[in-house]
Amino acid sequence: MSYRDYTLPDPETQPEFYADVPTKRLVAFAIDTVVSILIALLILPFTAFIGIFFFAFLVSASGFIYRVVTLATGSATWGMRLVSLEMRDRAGQRFDLATAFLHTVGFYISCAVFPLQLISVILMLTTARAQGLSDHLLGSVAINRSARF
Numbered sequence: 097m098s099y100r101d102y103t104l105p106d107p108e109t110q111p112e113f114y115a116d117v118p119t120k121r122l123v124a125f126a127i128d129t130v131v132s133i134l135i136a137l138l139i140l141p142f143t144a145f146i147g148i149f150f151f152a153f154l155v156s157a158s159g160f161i162y163r164v165v166t167l168a169t170g171s172a173t174w175g176m177r178l179v180s181l182e183m184r185d186r187a188g189q190r191f192d193l194a195t196a197f198l199h200t201v202g203f204y205i206s207c208a209v210f211p212l213q214l215i216s217v218i219l220m221l222t223t224a225r226a227q228g229l230s231d232h233l234l235g236s237v238a239i240n241r242s243a244r245f
Contacts, residue, residue, distance in 0.1 A: 103188035104237055107224035113239040117226040120179040121238055127175030132159030160200060167196035172241075180242050186235030195234065202230025 105113040136155040140147045147154045166173040171190035172182045185195050206212040206229050216229035225237045 103186065104184065104225070105239060114224070114226050114237075115240060117181065117238050117240065118220045120176075120181050120240075121220065121226075121228075124173060124175035124179050124181060127178055128159070128163065128173045131174055132156075132162055135159070135162055156204075160204060163200045163203070164193070164196050167191045167199060168193040176238070177241075180240055181238045182241045184237050184239055191236070195236070199230055199234055199236060202233060203228075206230060 107114050132155050135158040136147070136151065139154060139158060140151075143154070163173055167183060168191060170177065171184065176182065183191050183199070185191060191199065206216045212229060219232060220226050220228050223232075225231075227237055231237060
């Protein structure tokens with residue numbers, strides 16, 4: 097057994113923590129994308145509408161900040177909270193700022209490089225803890241909040 101086995105719920109003995117996590121993560125991703133676009137739209141007038149020319153970057157930058165802040169303060173983005181998901185680190189603790197930042201960097205890299213995104217999705221669908229690529233690297237997991245330990 098590894099260190100992680102003692103601190104995170106075991107998917108074999110406590111499967112309720114990981115039930116429907118890949119589907120919930122997909123829904124949360126869609127919600128968080130909409131929130132990022134809305135934040136960028138709110139910022140747009142403050143750029144004197146020049147942000148229209150680099151709107152994709154504005155969405156990406158505002159989404160990055162949104163993701164780091166929400167993960168660091170509540171261990172879940174607003175989309176994750178709506179679907180009752182919560183991120184935990186390898187010790188079973190909520191994300192701190194550093195972990196939220198590293199997880200977001202990993203998420204953005206895997207989204208930017210299609211083969212990494214594909215690997216991440218495959219890992220979420222096939223591993224017992226439904227972990228994506230950045231989750232595997234950090235030892236983090238997404239768990240159902242309603243089954244919290």
